[in-house]
Every structure is written in C-alpha cells, then in structure tokens.
Amino acid sequence: MVSAIRDLQGYRREPVAKAPPPQESQKPAAAIAPSRPFPWGKTLRASLGGGLLLALGFGALQAWDWVRQPALMPIATIHIEGLSSKIPVYRINRAIAPFLGQGFLWVNLTQVRDALQQVPWVANADVRRVWPDRIAIDLQGVQPVARWLGGAGEVLGKDGKVYPVPANEIPQQLPALFGPADAGLQMLQERQKLDQTLAPLHLQVRALELDPRGGWRCILSNGVRLVLGREKIMEGVQRWVSVAPEIKQYLVPGASMDLRYNNGFAVALPEAASTSVSEGSAAPRSERK
Known part of the structure; x- marks a missing residue:
C-alpha cells in the first residue's frame, strides 16, 4: 500500500493538450490604407487656373463692350x-x-x-x-410708266411693281391703269399691245381698266372710250382701227364704242345717241353663250 502511494507521488501527469477552438468563418480583415497628405499644390493650381479663366472672360467682355462703342470708329x-x-x-x-x-x-x-x-x-x-x-x-x-388707280398716290414702275409716291409729284401725262393689285404687269403688257395696234391712227391708250370679272375698257388719247370685252380683244381693236378713218365724225371726245361684236361695233355719242356703224351680231360676243 505504501509503495503504491509512493509510486503515485512519483508519477508526473503529462499535460493534456487542449483541442483548438472551432474556426469561425470570417473574412480576412482589410488592410488599413496609410493616410495621405492633402494635395495642396494641385488644388492651388486648379484654383489659380479657374481664376485666370474668369479674369480672361471678364476682360474679353469688357473689351467687347469697348469695341462696340460707336465712338471707337465713327462714320466719317x-x-x-x-x-x-x-x-x-x-x-x-x-x-x-x-x-x-x-x-x-x-x-x-x-x-x-x-x-x-x-x-x-x-x-x-x-x-x-x-x-x-x-x-x-x-x-x-422708280421709272414710272403709268399712274396706278388714277394716280391717287401710287405709280406703276417699269418692273411692274406699284410704288407709293406723293400724289402731287406724279406726272400727269402718264397713262392711268385701274385694276386688281396683282395685275400691274399684265395691264402694262396689254397697254403696250394696244398702243402698237393703235399706232396707224396715231393714238395711244390714256387710261386702261380691268374689272374684277376680267372685262377690259380703255380711253384713248383723243377722248374716245373703247369697250373691249374679255376675249379676242386685239381682233376687235384691229377691226376698229381698219374702219376708224371712215368714221371720223364719230371719233369725238366722250364717244363710247363697243367692240365686243364679232363683225362690227356699236357707237354711243356723248349726247347718248346710239347707232350701228357696221353689220354684225345682235349681241356682243362676250355676252353670247
């Protein structure tokens, strides 16, 4: 018994190794970045550049205002x-x-x-x-060729355009044209044709009118009024020119001659007396269907 106790006293107990604690699933800790100094130089350069741009813009604006001054380069x-x-x-x-x-x-x-x-x-x-x-x-x-609408403040130029002018400055010897606002060039061309046709009688158109329905009338330089109608105008005028020397007694100021007939014309004298000058259809051609 005694020896057993001694054996136990002399026995050294080996330390028992402890089991490692269970590993927990954790991500590795991120490395801490080292601190960097504030970029004073870069910031200063950017500030100086921005200030320089503002100064240049302001200077350019001031220079622009200065250049725009009329006194810089006046009209001499x-x-x-x-x-x-x-x-x-x-x-x-x-x-x-x-x-x-x-x-x-x-x-x-x-x-x-x-x-x-x-x-x-x-x-x-x-x-x-x-x-x-x-x-x-x-x-x-403006090269005026006609008094527009009788010369109440407008003239028709050689280009066919209507120009406003002082009424008292319009030459009275110009022919007068009466018609729609956009018919100036057409009326000018028609008057030229009429003047060429009337040349054997040494007459010219003193006034020409185009009504809204397309009918033409004119007053000649001898005061005779011609009713021309809407169609075959030049044919009627040519017939009248060929006969006019034979009816000089009717070519008086104020006489009106209707040329809208196919084979003749009618005359209304100033005293309202009407007579048939030559044989023709009973109705003007512009009124016939």
Missing part, C-alpha cells in the same frame, strides 16, 4: 449716288439719321437699306461699308 463720310429732283438729299438724310450713331463697325446695313427703300421714288438701294470709315449708298429710282 456718306457717299450717295442716284440723287435726283424726285429723290432729294434731305429725304435720304432723314431716312438714315437714326442709324448713324451706331458707328462704322456696327451699323446695320440691312436696316439702312430697308429705310431707304421706303423713301418716295426709291425703287432699290445698295448700302455697303468702305473701309475705314465710309458708307456708300447707291440708289435706283
């Missing part, structure tokens, strides 16, 4: 071609006066041209800059 001379008794210089000066203060560089030439073309008797205006300080104006006057 205005050269005008095409003045006449109907286009006096005072009318031109009055038209362009509102634009002269804009200066040479910034004067609106289109607006100047539009203003000039509103001046009476100006058909067209060419406006251009001549460096360094001159404005050149070339005017084309």
Whole structure:
C-alpha cells in the first residue's frame, strides 16, 4: 500500500493538450490604407487656373463692350449716288439719321437699306461699308410708266411693281391703269399691245381698266372710250382701227364704242345717241353663250 502511494507521488501527469477552438468563418480583415497628405499644390493650381479663366472672360467682355462703342470708329463720310429732283438729299438724310450713331463697325446695313427703300421714288438701294470709315449708298429710282388707280398716290414702275409716291409729284401725262393689285404687269403688257395696234391712227391708250370679272375698257388719247370685252380683244381693236378713218365724225371726245361684236361695233355719242356703224351680231360676243 505504501509503495503504491509512493509510486503515485512519483508519477508526473503529462499535460493534456487542449483541442483548438472551432474556426469561425470570417473574412480576412482589410488592410488599413496609410493616410495621405492633402494635395495642396494641385488644388492651388486648379484654383489659380479657374481664376485666370474668369479674369480672361471678364476682360474679353469688357473689351467687347469697348469695341462696340460707336465712338471707337465713327462714320466719317456718306457717299450717295442716284440723287435726283424726285429723290432729294434731305429725304435720304432723314431716312438714315437714326442709324448713324451706331458707328462704322456696327451699323446695320440691312436696316439702312430697308429705310431707304421706303423713301418716295426709291425703287432699290445698295448700302455697303468702305473701309475705314465710309458708307456708300447707291440708289435706283422708280421709272414710272403709268399712274396706278388714277394716280391717287401710287405709280406703276417699269418692273411692274406699284410704288407709293406723293400724289402731287406724279406726272400727269402718264397713262392711268385701274385694276386688281396683282395685275400691274399684265395691264402694262396689254397697254403696250394696244398702243402698237393703235399706232396707224396715231393714238395711244390714256387710261386702261380691268374689272374684277376680267372685262377690259380703255380711253384713248383723243377722248374716245373703247369697250373691249374679255376675249379676242386685239381682233376687235384691229377691226376698229381698219374702219376708224371712215368714221371720223364719230371719233369725238366722250364717244363710247363697243367692240365686243364679232363683225362690227356699236357707237354711243356723248349726247347718248346710239347707232350701228357696221353689220354684225345682235349681241356682243362676250355676252353670247
């Protein structure tokens, strides 16, 4: 018994190894990035660049305002071609006066041209800059060929356009045209044909009218009125021209002659007496079906 106890006392117990704790599923810890210093140099350069751009933009704006000043390059001379008794210089000066203060560089030439073309008797205006300080104006006057609507303030130009002009400046010797607003060129061409047809009688058309229904009438230089109708106008006038020398007693101012018949015409004298000058159909051709 004693020996057993001694054996037990001399026995050294080996330490028992402990089992490792169970591994938990965890992600590896992220590495902590080292701190970086603030980029003062880059920020300073960006700030300086932005400030420089703002300064340049402001300077450019100031320079633009300075360049736009009319006093920088004023208009020194205005050269005008095409003045006449109907286009006096005072009318031109009055038209362009509102634009002269804009200066040479910034004067609106289109607006100047539009203003000039509103001046009476100006058909067209060419406006251009001549460096360094001159404005050149070339005017084309209206070439009137007829008094439009009797000359109550408008004339028909050679180009067939209607131009407003002072009524007291319209030459009275011009023929008068009465018709729709868009028929000016057509009426001008028709009048020229009539004048050529009437040339053997040394007569011209003094007034020509086109009514809304398409009927033509005219008054000749001897005061005789011709009713021409709507169709075959020149044929009727040619027949009348061939007979007119034989009926001189009827060619008096105020007489009216209806040429709308196929083979003749009718005459109404100033005292309202009517007579048949030659045989023909009983009704005018423009009224026949």
